[in-house]
Amino acid sequence: MTQDEMKRAAAEAALAYVEEKTVIGVGTGSTANHFIDLLAEKRIPLEGTVASSVATAERLKGHGYKILELNQTGPLSLYVDGADESDPRLNLIKGGGGALTREKIVAAASDKFVCIADESKLVDVLGDFPLPIEVIPMAQSYVAREMVKLGGNPSLRLDYITDNGNIILDVSGLHIVDPVTLEREINQITGVVTVGLFAARPADVLILGAPGGAQVVTA
Numbered sequence: 001m002t003q004d005e006m007k008r009a010a011a012e013a014a015l016a017y018v019e020e021k022t023v024i025g026v027g028t029g030s031t032a033n034h035f036i037d038l039l040a041e042k043r044i045p046l047e048g049t050v051a052s053s054v055a056t057a058e059r060l061k062g063h064g065y066k067i068l069e070l071n072q073t074g075p076l077s078l079y080v081d082g083a084d085e086s087d088p089r090l091n092l093i094k095g096g097g098g099a100l101t102r103e104k105i106v107a108a109a110s111d112k113f114v115c116i117a118d119e120s121k122l123v124d125v126l127g128d129f130p131l132p133i134e135v136i137p138m139a140q141s142y143v144a145r146e147m148v149k150l151g152g153n154p155s156l157r158l159d160y161i162t163d164n165g166n167i168i169l170d171v172s173g174l175h176i177v178d179p180v181t182l183e184r185e186i187n188q189i190t191g192v193v194t195v196g197l198f199a200a201r202p203a204d205v206l207i208l209g210a211p212g213g214a215q216v217v218t219a
């Protein structure tokens, strides 16, 4: 089974959490794209969707799904999205695709966050994947210096601007044993819009695609 087939297997298993004719939140990335395509292939009717990025909105619209603004919907019952890493407590690193801010907003506004990924994304300790941080452009150097003080090695994501008009710093070298505290510390740095650590609001369910089929992990 390829990594992409494992992503698709995880996405397919997430369909079991979708209730027809509701409004759901939909994440960004190749695993989320499988989920979107499977919703359409299985002809699952939805009242609407809240997209975590422009790219996801375009894909959903292409399949005929209605896009709603989060400000119109109230709380969502379900959010489905991928991740770059998960620890066994379902704390996540997200933002490899750059959509971390809107992803975090939609996750925060959702009752249940189902994370879908291939099995390689489950790690003991977060941090091998460089931690993405969305930053207001004029704060780039200041935030980078603050991240060095926290033990990280930041690098600017080149030729990339987020859907919100900001830059991304990818911070390598972190061994994140206390994700809740580190998320809070990075959130305190002036100029940080969002850190791609999802620990104050982790996933509720992690579905891992694996050669033997999809496995459901709960914290």
Ligand SMILES: O=C(CO)[C@H](O)[C@H](O)COP(=O)(O)O
Residues within 6 Å of the ligand: 027, 028, 029, 030, 031, 032, 081, 082, 083, 084, 093, 094, 095, 096, 097, 098, 099, 100, 103
């Ligand atoms: O956080 C994300 C985008 O901002 C994605 O969920 C994350 O990068 C995983 O992507 P993929 O499903 O392509 O492996």
